[in-house]
Amino acid sequence: MKPGTVSKAEKDRLLEKAMTEYGNDVYYIVYSYVKEHSLAEDLTQEIFIKFYQKMDTFREDSTLKTWIISVAVNHCKDYLRRWDTRMVSISNKINDMVKGKMGAPEQTVIEKEKNSELIQSVLSLPIKYREVIFLYYFEEMKLSDIGACMDLNTNTVKTRLTRGKALLGSTIKRNEVYNNG
Structure with a gap:
């Protein structure tokens, strides 16, 4: 696919293919951020709109999946940097704290069942480790592909993966000690 030479029919076909093959991957990456x-569903739709609009700039230097993941990661980072996003996030945290004190016990049980301990542990990691662990283990991407979509050196990806695994291990051990007394 040469930049600027994609017909509307071809763009429509590629969008459908990308959404079918990578829609869940993009959603899970977005969810790991937000x-x-x-909100993850809304941002995923925005990412595919952006993909459609910028599709003719894809130069095939990487795989389509790597390129879409890169678009998703950058879109999420941009979203999280925005001022209004930070204000909504702070409001949500305050509301969650209030609900936690006043919420029904059933709601707490449902929330705990819905989220597995491992996912929660991964989501509690700092973003630079979380995204590498997510892409490597959950999306099964190669270190070089992760580096390409995040614009990082492969050695930096390896270092973040190693540190992330160590942090994840200590978080899980801490939770086991806390839960088991």
Whole structure:
């Protein structure tokens, strides 16, 4: 696919293929950033709109999946940097704290069942480790592909993966000690 030479029919076909093959991958990456299902769905739609609009700039230097993941990661980072996003996030945290004190016990049980301990541990990691662990283990991407989509050196990806695994291990051990007394 040469830049600027993609017909509308071809763009439509590629969009459908990308959404079918990579829609869940993009959603899970977005969710790992925003930690809210409805927001992750909205951002995933925005990412595919952006993909459609910029599709003719894809130069095939990487795989289509790597390129879409790169678009998703950058879109999420941009979203999280925005001022209004930070204000909504702070409001949500305050509301969650209030609900936690006043919420029904059933709601707490449902929330705990819905989220597995491992996912919660991964989501609690700092973003630079979380994204590498997510892409490597959950998306099964190669270190070089992760580096390409995040614009990082492969050695930096290896270092973040090693440190992330260590942090994840200590978080899980801490939770086991806390839960088991």
